[in-house]
Amino acid sequence: MDLEALRARLEVDGQEHLLHFWTSLNDDAKQELIDDVESIDVTRMVLKFRDTMELVKGNLDVCLDEIMKPPPPKIISSSSDCSQETLEKYRKTALEAIAKGKLAVILLAGGQGTRLGVPYPKGMFSVGLPSKKTLYQIQAERIKRLQFLAEELTGVKANIPWYIMTSGHTLVATTEFLASHNHFGLDPSNILIFDQGLAPCFDLTGRILLATESKIAKSPDGNGGLYASLRKAGMLDDMASRGVDCVHVYGVDNLLVKVADPVFVGYCLEQGADCAAKVVAKEMADEPVGVFCDVSGKFQVVEYSEILPATAAKRNEDGTLTFSAGNICNHFFTLEFLQRVCSVENEDKLQYHPATKKIPCMDPQTHVAVPKPPAPNGIKLEKFVFDVFAFATNFRLWQVKREDEFSPVKNADGASKDTPTTAREMLYAFDKSLIEKAGGSFKDSEQNLVVEISPLTSYDGEGLETLVKGKVFDLPCIL
CATH class of the missing domain: 2.10.10 (Seminal Fluid Protein  PDC-109 (Domain B))
Incomplete structure (x- = not known):
């Protein structure tokens, strides 16, 4: 690319500082920088950053507490309120779908084990069970067991494709780990690993940060980056070619997760849901967990930090919390729904969310490397997997017992909650x-x-x- 043309383009977007080190770069480094600039579509991402920050400012003028409502009872069902006969019906419906190859699983596995104190992907972490099994192994074995149960019921050999979204930090390690363990008995042709997207990091004024003199600072674009990644990696086409009709999506760090849960999936199929979420009841009003709400006629997750304590503490006549449907990152989508929301037009409508962080970078003012910023110095842009619920035409919630299905492994032992020990004890x-x-x-x-x-x-x-x-x-x- 012509240098002056590149400089002119960057100047229009207020990003000409990206070329500050140009004259000191060798030819390889210059090409690396050009490729990086081209890969992120600077104009689009600068506009996205500005739109995101404007939206945040606008939201300060909107009181969610005044417009949010709890989800209507007609869209919520609970495993505790269903008869055993109904639960078995749901289970049978899903196992029959599995035998026909209609169900796939998507694992969100982009997280590193940094907060757990390990330098490898969370999925490779062992919580200390007697078997020493890792999260990946436990989840793979749950898939294998379901395949057996579906075949036992129908007499038809069953396969559940396992789509694993990694990040740049976890892709190679995850791929090698699964291969070195013979994919825990699963057919490797049914395990498809694809990479999460990256978004450029910005300073607090909207300038894209450089990680080095020739490389832009980037970070994973959040679990909501799933939708663009599914499209770009060809995973939706792969699902269609296999005859998949629906998917179960879950996060890697839940020790108790029921992968491809046949009761949840069967419930969704029986209800004709195109989009659904599994939830647990909030334990306390001040529990810092997002809750499902109806906001201006659209279903969404409202984070605890977005509402007043008085709103979070509201209770129904029976004493239960009014806003109690806690999000646990456990979802059902039809393939048709995913194809619709993953289209370029609709996926682009999903808003980024800003996260102010300490970001190692070349300081935009002094142009000196800052490997460990002393204070938050930049903004990462992320999308959330639950932001697509607004596109649903038949949304459903399935409430389960926390002690049976939700035991996240997020923090190292010594923290107050969500540790290997608390998860292990719940299992x-x-x-x-x-x-x-x-x-x-x-x-x-x-x-x-x-x-x-x-x-x-x-x-x-x-x-x-x-x-x-x-x-x-x-x-x-x-x-």
């Missing part, structure tokens, strides 16, 4: 409850509780009765 308690429901018992169930059921033995309790009924188990108990 032990859940697996213990499955054995007791199946007729088993324990000699000492109060102390040193260690109970682990392999997903290959049982997905959520099925088949346990023949193994445990009438038996008394010592602890630790491993099945």
Whole structure:
């Protein structure tokens, strides 16, 4: 590209500082910078940044508390309120769909284990179970078990394609890890790994930051980058070619996640939902979790920080929280819905959200490298996976018990919550409850509780009765 033409383009967008080091770069570095500038579409991203910041300012004048409503009861169902017969109907519907190749799974696995104190992807983390299984292995084995159950029900060999969205930090490590473990028994042709997009980082005034003299500072574009990545990586076309009709989307760091949950999927299919979310009831009014709401006729997740404490504390006549449907990043979409929202036109309508961070960079003022900024110095742009709910024509919520299905692993041990220890203890308690429901018992169930059921033995309790009924188990108990 002609240097003067490039400079003129950058000047129009107020980004000519990106060429500050040009004369000191060698030819390879110059080409690297040109490629970087071309890859991010500077004009578009500068406009997106300005629109995002204007939207934030505009939102300060809008009181969400006055316009948000709880989701109407007609779109919410609860696993606790359904009869066993209904739950089994949902389960059977989904297993039949799996046997026909209609269901796929999308794993959001872009996160590094930084907060866990490890230098590798979260999915490779082990919470310390007796089996030493990692999050990736547990989730892979849940998929494998469901394939077995679908085949057992229908007599047809079943496959659940597993689409894994990684980031630049986790792509190679995840690919090599799965391959080195023989993909945990899954057919590698049914595991498709694709990369999350990147967005340029800006300083607080709207100038794109340089990471080095010849490279733009970038960061993953949030889990909402899923939609553009699915389109660009050809994953939607791959799903269509396989005959997939619907997908289950979940985050990697939930130890208790029911991957491709047949009850949830069956509920969505029976309801004709094009978009749905699994939720848990908020434990306390001040729990910092986003809640599902109706805002001006559109369903969305409202973050705890966006509303007043008095609004979060509102209660119904029965004493339950008015805004209680807590988001756990667990979703259902039809392929038709994804194809619609992933179109260039609709995906571009999804708003970025700004996150003020400490970003290593070349200081735009002094042009000196700042590897560890002492204070937040820039803004990362992210999209959220739940921002597509506004496009839904038949949205549904499925409420489940937190203790059965939501145990995130986000922080290292020593933190107050969401640690390997808290997650591990929740899994032990859940697996213990499955054995007791199946007729088993324990000699000492109060102390040193260690109970682990392999997903290959049982997905959520099925088949346990023949193994445990009438038996008394010592602890630790491993099945």
